[in-house]
Amino acid sequence: MSLLRDLYQEVILDHSKSPRNFSQLSDANRKADGYNPLCGDKVTVYLKVKDGVVEDVSFKGAGCAISTASASLMTQAVKGKDLAETEELFKSFHGLVTGQAEEGSELGELMAFQGVSEFPVRVKCATLAWHTLQAALEKGEATVSTE
């Protein structure tokens, strides 16, 4: 059970059951859809970016506990960050879930996803929202797929 408990930590279960910022942002100026055809996870990330800062962010979609919690925690983590900080956070997060965490990365609550590195097939679940966020930031409007 311990590996499973590492994967499904309380904070992940909490965010998967009651996701934060789970709505369509009415004044969004960026938006992207993410899709994982393998398991059917779908996520749409809405962003309000002003002067290079993520002023507001939200998401909608349906997915597994890992992908929903990841999207939820991501919205909390990037709100108020500038684009460079957001990019840096994704890099650190990606390192964390693929088992290549860098020393001294400031991930805060996102550390809950450390257990994902023991489940390589679930990395895509944890990173789907982040890839979608990146697409929204880079292209303004886009669709990404994990396949």
Add this chain to the structure above:
Amino acid sequence: MTTGQPMTAADRPSRRESRLDVEQIRRDFPILSQRVNGKPLVYLDNAATAQKPRAVIDTIQEYYQSYNSNIHRGVHHLSQQATEAYEKARVKAQRLLNAPESREIIFVRSTTEAINLVAQTYGRQRLQAGDEVIISAMEHHSNIVPWQMVCQEKEAKLRVIPINDKGELLLEEYEKLLNERTRVVAVTHIANALGTINPIEQIIEKAHQYDAAVLIDGAQGAPHLPLDVQALDCEFYAFSGHKFYGPTGVGILYGKGDLLDSLPPYQGGGEMILSVSFEETIYNVVPHRFEAGTPNIVGAIALGAAIDYVSHIGLEKIGYHEDELFRYATEQLSGFPELTIIGTAEHKASIISFVMDDIHAHDVGTILDQEGIAVRTGHHCAQPVMERFEVPATSRASFAFYNTREEVDLLVEGIGKVIEVFK
């Protein structure tokens, strides 16, 4: 029993004789004795691919160790040996399906290739603008996309038989779809994502009233139900070797001989020709016309070994055992109020697709895997089925004749763990 009378001893012998010695059978499958994540492997992903008995594994090894050679046209000893084994496998498949002639058995890569072959030969030859092809709402992508492709090319219409909430075909709707423009009816024998066993006899009979050809996707059907293509009278029946306890990369397409004779080749190359010059090529006879290039020789031979193995046990007995497991598992899983079975047809094979309240299939799959239990999670290459039931994905447990009641109990315990983790 509805009569309320207890079963007498005299009723039983035939059933008792039909019992499988599952422990003995399990020893024939080396892979089943391993542990996964520290737990004994419980393999319930048989609808994706089945495990291989030692007889199949040994056949593969023996081929490469003692008579690996290219088939047909070789005059040397090994080539003759390999050719003989390859053609013998064709006869084994012929007998399995009760096809009238061995030339009606075409070796292909998979069910997918078989359907593409029919779509690209029969479909391209016969379909004209405005013609219609009928499939069903419970098809695997491999029995949708090849027809979409040829319909698009020929400006033909693809029509879909709807299903009810139990996952059964609406036969009265099917009859309404049939008309003089119907050229092909392509339906699955057993639905991979729902487990429904379709009344293919009726489907074929109705199609023939309109002179439409019928292809049955037997990927799930062939490994679990006794077959007789003459009694069925279907034009085409397709199945994969790897779901039939044989290797991957080989499959069977049965087609009615006269019909196959009238079809153009599928792919060009060696083996499918009688003579080639730069001006003209004369195509070979059936089945070689459809087997361009060096085929999966060892795959065909090993599939022959799988057919022998399964036939020796008997598909009737296999069906009986699997049905018992299926009923037991359905009853046990129905005990969880959090769990809903998707696909509750009257006639079902040993496939149980299910969803759990607020718990995504992917999470179910990961937790069961930690218990050594292999199930499939996702859309099972049947996205229209997922949409029909408004679920993003399901978890699917599918049983084979080497599975046991104890394994069903472990699955049920595993589901208990899933619920515990998400409490």
